[in-house]
Amino acid sequence: MSDFYVSKLAVVGVGLIGGSFALALKQAGLVGEVVGIGRGRANLETACERGIIDSFTHSLVEGVAEADVVFLATPVRTLARVAAEALPYMKKGAVLTDGGSVKAEVVAAIEPLLPEGVHFVPGHPVAGTERSGAEAAFATLYRGRRCILTPTSRTDRGALELIRQLWRAAGSEVVDMTPEKHDHILAAISHLPHMVAYALVNAVVGCGDQDEDILSYSAGGFRDFTRIASSDPTMWRDIALSNREALLEVIGIFEKSLATVKSDIAAGNADALFDFFQRSKQRRDAIV
Ligand SMILES: NC(=O)c1ccc[n+]([C@@H]2O[C@H](COP(=O)([O-])OP(=O)(O)OC[C@H]3O[C@@H](n4cnc5c(N)ncnc54)[C@H](O)[C@@H]3O)[C@@H](O)[C@H]2O)c1
Ligand SMILES: O=C(O)C(=O)C[C@]1(C(=O)O)C=C[C@@H](O)C=C1
Secondary structure (H helix, E strand, O other): OOOOOEEEEEEEOOOHHHHHHHHHHHHOOOEEEEEEEOOOHHHHHHHHHOOOOOEEEOOHHHHHOOOOEEEEOOOHHHHHHHHHHHHHHOOOOOEEEEOOOOOHHHHHHHHHHOOOOOEEEOEEEEOOOOOOOHHHOOOOOOOOOEEEEOOOOOOOHHHHHHHHHHHHHOOOEEEEOOHHHHHHHHHHHHHHHHHHHHHHHHHHHHHOOOOOOHHHHOOHHHHHHHHHHHOOHHHHHHHHHHOHHHHHHHHHHHHHHHHHHHHHHHOOOHHHHHHHHHHHHHHHHOOO
8 A cells, every 4th residue: 555545535625626636536546535524515415426525524623533634625715714623623643735726825824723743734736627616526637737835844744745645646746835936926827817817808898888798799719718707706806815915916017018018009019019929929839
């Protein structure tokens, strides 16, 4: 048996991220029993029917009690609260980890709460879709994607290694960095695009005549660009507020970029527009 076998995994928030983690580890044969912890009965029943979890409870205290690993996969601004409730009931040697999309605020809130002998490894799988809930979970979500771990000087090295191996078993390339660096990078590459997509959909609606449903004319361009505006509003409200500073900084950079396009259009500056589009196309072509 692998050194990294987890006899009992507890998943708090059995949605896309928590559910996919459980499925991936089950498929890898690295986990014995999985208990799901959540509020909505229907979602937990779906998770049971789909074989994501083996049992469920609405009680955090009961669910985490015998777990070797507790994975928190609830919206970012609930993580500290859920951790505060769970940590006193976790057994010695157990590892708490999370999949939250913002790290600095979460790490700062959770680390001071750790009881003696209980470890915390902050993480973030950089993989997802616009869908939510246990229905949306699938075992291969993390395959070929990156998972960022943000250990600090307080992180137990054994616990870090365990969580690293679990993400590797789920198919991810694991990268370590500081929580601050994580938040800075993700603000630009993930959080900004979501803000722009949400803003674009609402702005385009505002461009239509009152008697015309402008969205009914949407074709590939609009739909490709705005897929992520179908993502869960609670999740994105929490991310925007938890990564506020870094996000405001990159929104400012984006505003300048858009202002450049606007002024070149206004001035009829064909060469500048061509160069701008060309540079962007080359950069995007290189990553797909
Ligand atoms: N969706 C993505 O693309 C993605 C990618 C990487 C990380 N994340 C992060 O993972 C976490 C989960 O996201 P998701 O997409 O799986 O969301 P989801 O909505 O699919 O699942 C979250 C689950 O948590 C439950 N929940 C909410 N508050 C709770 C609470 N206080 N106690 C117990 N359960 C609670 C919800 O009912 C839901 O079932 C978030 O922190 C998000 O930022 C999401
Ligand atoms: O593909 C998507 O739908 C996503 O939004 C996934 C995505 C992203 O790429 O921005 C969203 C949030 C995460 O924390 C990680 C990944």
